[in-house]
Amino acid sequence: AQTVTQSQPEMSVQEAETVTLSCTYDTSENNYYLFWYKQPPSRQMILVIRQEAYKQQNATENRFSVNFQKAAKSFSLKISDSQLGDTAMYFCALRSGAGNMLTFGGGTRLMVKP
Amino acid sequence: GAGVSQSPSNKVTEKGKDVELRCDPISGHTALYWYRQSLGQGLEFLIYFQGNSAPDKSGLPSDRFSAERTGGSVSTLTIQRTQQEDSAVYLCASSLETSGGGPRETQYFGPGTRLLVL
Numbered sequence: 001a002q003t004v005t006q007s008q009p010e011m012s013v014q015e016a017e018t019v020t021l022s023c024t025y026d027t028s029e030n031n032y033y034l035f036w037y038k039q040p041p042s043r044q045m046i047l048v049i050r051q052e053a054y055k056q057q058n059a060t061e062n063r064f065s066v067n068f069q070k071a072a073k074s075f076s077l078k079i080s081d082s083q084l085g086d087t088a089m090y091f092c093a094l095r096s097g098a099g100n101m102l103t104f105g106g107g108t109r110l111m112v113k114p
Numbered sequence: 115g116a117g118v119s120q121s122p123s124n125k126v127t128e129k130g131k132d133v134e135l136r137c138d139p140i141s142g143h144t145a146l147y148w149y150r151q152s153l154g155q156g157l158e159f160l161i162y163f164q165g166n167s168a169p170d171k172s173g174l175p176s177d178r179f180s181a182e183r184t185g186g187s188v189s190t191l192t193i194q195r196t197q198q199e200d201s202a203v204y205l206c207a208s209s210l211e212t213s214g215g216g217p218r219e220t221q222y223f224g225p226g227t228r229l230l231v232l
Contacts, residue, residue, distance in 0.1 A: 033219070035220075037223070042225065043203060043205075043225050043226045043228075044223065044224075044226075045205065046223075047221075047222065050217070050220060091157065095219070095221075100145070100147070100162050100169075100170060101170070102147075102149075102157075102159065102207075102221060104156060104157035105156075106156050
């Protein structure tokens with residue numbers, strides 16, 4: 001069985017500052033994929049960033065980047081230059097190469113303050 | 115279509131009634147997934163389809179839950195004899211493929227159906 005843990009239920013950050021959301025996971029697979037999804041109040045889950053476990057280079061998407069530490073099974077999300085529109089629930093998710101379902105963490109509620 | 119769509123957006127029903135939730139995946143996506151999001155359980159996988167077949171039904175919580183997909187497109191999740199613990203947001207996602215790795219397996223989500231069982 002695979003698990004995903006997000007230890008920060010809530011976080012806040014001032015607009016334009018940087019914030020890091022934590023995620024740890026456990027899986028017995030060698031081939032897997034990690035994701036961060038954003039869920040604003042509209043409920044729509046939006047893909048933020050994706051990382052393949054076999055890639056050592058950390059993924060980046062504009063203001064979003066990850067710190068992927070495979071040995072430590074850690075996958076944190078850094079949001080730079082935070083914007084008010086970043087306010088949302090953020091979910092870390094794991095998909096193993098052998099399966100098709102996503103396993104989600106419990107989520108971190110991020111509030112960006114003006 | 116431009117994205118995954120789900121209907122209805124919200125559904126209120128009485129305990130014991132049956133409900134049907136609909137999902138229209140992104141055009142051309144062969145894989146379709148159902149998840150449930152509730153306060154107590156977080157986000158749980160329910161079932162996925164590859165084409166019209168469902169190889170993995172392991173997440174369905176009870177035999178009151180069933181799902182089908184026709185024409186490799188639209189899917190319906192049916193909950194019979196609803197209970198109050200079925201109250202949740204039901205999310206649908208689709209992806210181009212389910213194997214081979216890469217971005218083609220990335221799941222894109224719809225806005226969900228919020229179900230309230232009174």
